[in-house]
Amino acid sequence: MNFGLKVGITPNEIIEIATHCIPFCGFPRALNAVQVAKQLFAEQNIEVNIEDELLNHIDERRERGLAKLQEIDGAHGEAVADSLADIAPLLAEQIIEFAFGEIYSRSALSSKQRQLVTLGALTAQGGCEPQLHVHLNAAIRVGLTKQEVIEALLQCSPYTGFPKVLNAITVAKKIFISE
Missing domain, CATH: 1.20.5 (Single alpha-helices involved in coiled-coils or other helix-helix interfaces)
Known part of the structure; x- marks a missing residue:
């Protein structure tokens, strides 16, 4: 810090x-x-x-979350929410309302900055390859270049170790080759 x-x-x-x-x-x-x-x-x-600009607008979380989810993740985000409908619909709502309606909708960071933070957080945890797939696509969707994405993942190496970064790079490679 x-x-x-x-x-x-x-x-x-x-x-x-x-x-x-x-x-x-x-x-x-x-x-x-x-x-x-x-x-x-x-x-x-x-x-x-x-100042929390969204604190007085809690009642708009779902609509704001759906719009932000579409903007950031597009079909990938909808697929995640849809995949939870039959087993954990509350989790899908929490993703929409909290993650996207409250966190992603805040103005203090740009969408690019948020995706860089997300990539770092998921890489650092390890074992989040399905979520990395979604957020690597989102990173490209919000305007990060492939090189910026790779650099962000490489930046994690000294803090998380090579295995976690190698796993993240493998996910990125699959996405970038399929484009």
């Missing part, structure tokens, strides 16, 4: 990155990241003033 601040990432963007990771890494990891950020900001006397 300190390096991020040094290269121009704002405190609000750091908090937004941690928030964006909730659907991919879970609340405990995101909460831990926010606590580290709070400590860093306190040590450096950095004031953070975050």
Whole structure:
């Protein structure tokens, strides 16, 4: 986080990155990241003033989520939600309403930035190859180049190790060859 601040990432963007990771890494990891950020900001006397622009629009989550899901993932996102309809419809609704209606719809990060964060989070966890497939397609859909995607995955190597990055690159290779 300190390096991020040094290269121009704002405190609000750091908090937004941690928030964006909730659907991919879970609340405990995101909460831990926010606590580290709070400590860093306190040590450096950095004031953070975050307004949640969606807090007063909770009733619009589903519609906003469906629109954002279509924008980001297109048919891949719809397929994920549809695949859950007969076994875990509540999970499908949580993906639509929370992940896309609340998290992805926030304005603090661009769609490209969000996909870079998502690729890093999924690669770091490992074992998320089906989700990486969806989000690698989304990365291209929102305008990231193949080279930017590969660079983002390579950036994970020192933090996650080569096996997880190799798995992510294998998924990317399948997607890029099929285009």
